[in-house]
Amino acid sequence: MANRTINVDYLARVEGEGAMHVKIHDDKLEEVKLKIFEPPRFFEALLRGRDYTEAPDITARICGICPVAYLMGAVHAMESICEVRVSPQIRELRRLLYCGEWIESHVLHMFMLHAPDFLGYEDAIQLAKDHPDVVKMGLRLKKLGNGLMTVLGGREVHPINVRVGGFYKSPKPSALKNLRGELDWALGAALQTVELVAGFEFQDFEQDYEFVCLRHGEEYPLNEGRLVSNRGLDVPISEYDNVLIEEHVEHSTALHSHRENGDICHVGPLARYAMNYDLLTPAARSAAKKAGLPPIVRNPFRSITVRAVEVVYAIEEAIRIIDSYEVPDKPFEPVTVRAGTGYGCTEAPRGICYHRYTIDDQGIITDAKIVSPTAVNQKIIEKDLWHFVEANLDLPDEKLKWTCEQAIRNYDPCISCSTHFLDLTVERS
């Protein structure tokens, strides 16, 4: 009976920390667990008793790389309760802010965290020594994302300019125009990035996923849409709790999610792309075609290319919004508090981010529920790992370990949204 144990004490290049355990007995895979063991941060409990106006800024602190997802989830939920309709200009500015977050987050993941996997480097710093121009391009693109976040949100991390009803202050046209030249450069750089990452060598690994995401119908989804899937799901976001069920499992302090029928689903760029391919801009769709991406991508290792296509989209969308920008008459709509329950669900860079709040007639939050995309993806990450390890048991331990980490990074997990420390253990016995 062959016994092999593989341990990785720290999985680098993901946000936050957790653990993974793979157990192989007599060349048979017995167990795969993505362990998230940091104590929960109790944001939902923290929100109870707070004023509804505080929810955006409090929840934005859940994550340093996708705060806009939390800001937007909270404001949309509160506005649905208070029956606020924002002006078209404010709606556009929110999309622009989200474009900044997508650019910032996707570029960081592609260049700094995921590209080293494909090119065989320990990290982006080692990668920079051999490919300085590639890394410099990534840093400049990320800086542009930071710039959009700063102009609209007041700063690049944890923006402070978003409020229920709109923004505290509208950006000056000149501040947005200042970014215009850089956006022109960025579009070229983003197209180059698609070509670059499409040339990486990918594992031959396709899965039959149920892709769950938002679909708006008229635009590639950022802030709004119905909850849809490639297996027939099509409901308003207020039905979220009926179609995505949370459960506690012993090895994770972040709740797992599954569909109401028990099926495991996949959220994130692959899902958005599969369900909204027709809504990409012509340039983004053409870049995808040129990169050899079909309209539905089932290989998670190719998510890096889909992210690159989404960066092209985000840059084009940012250009469109800036070019047609008119300063709103007022930066925010007045809000009259009403009691009720409201829902927000937006597309964070790594997938749908769901908020549900109940407030009383004084605007005090009495109940809150927030589900991060990484929490939803925990089960599909485990399933991917299961299928990948099972099909590759003959790989040497080091290679298996390396590729398992890469498979986890396919999801750009933001474990900090629910936890911190990720160790990877593969145990063979």
Place this chain on the structure above:
Amino acid sequence: MMALDPPSPKNLPLVIGVGNAYRRDDSVGLHIAREVRTIAPGDALVLERSGEGVDLMDCWREADRVILVDAVRSGKSPGAIIELNASATPIPSDYFHYSTHAFSIAEAVEMCRALDMLPASIHIIGVEGADFGSGTSMSPAVADAVAPAALRIVRLLHESSESPADPTCLAEASDA
């Protein structure tokens, strides 16, 4: 009277205080930067930043001389002041734990080194933190380190001598 241009990083040394004002001891870099601004006005361009890596790289892009100050976790007693000359030696990777997707101070400095974009002189002043929980007040030992750390930075601004290449503990907290 003709308006004067603001001092540019090219002309003045740059002092960058890094931290999060709402995570207790993580705010010490910001407090020290403010103290430097108060006791040595005009001696340096003093900035307060979140520590986001690309932003830091952009801050020091034009600078020849940079002093970064932040909370660290190196295993010393709370309030200990640590100095290292990052121009000469890599930053221990576990010094600055709180990152955004693992791209913060250490990564920004090392990335610049790899890309040959590091300022000619870059020093790090770290203050050992104890409590990185939510809140605006610092631990007493960490708060006590603000003034001596600021004085050390001012001395660095006024002297040409190089800091030690290896991390050196300049001062232990009085209760250590």
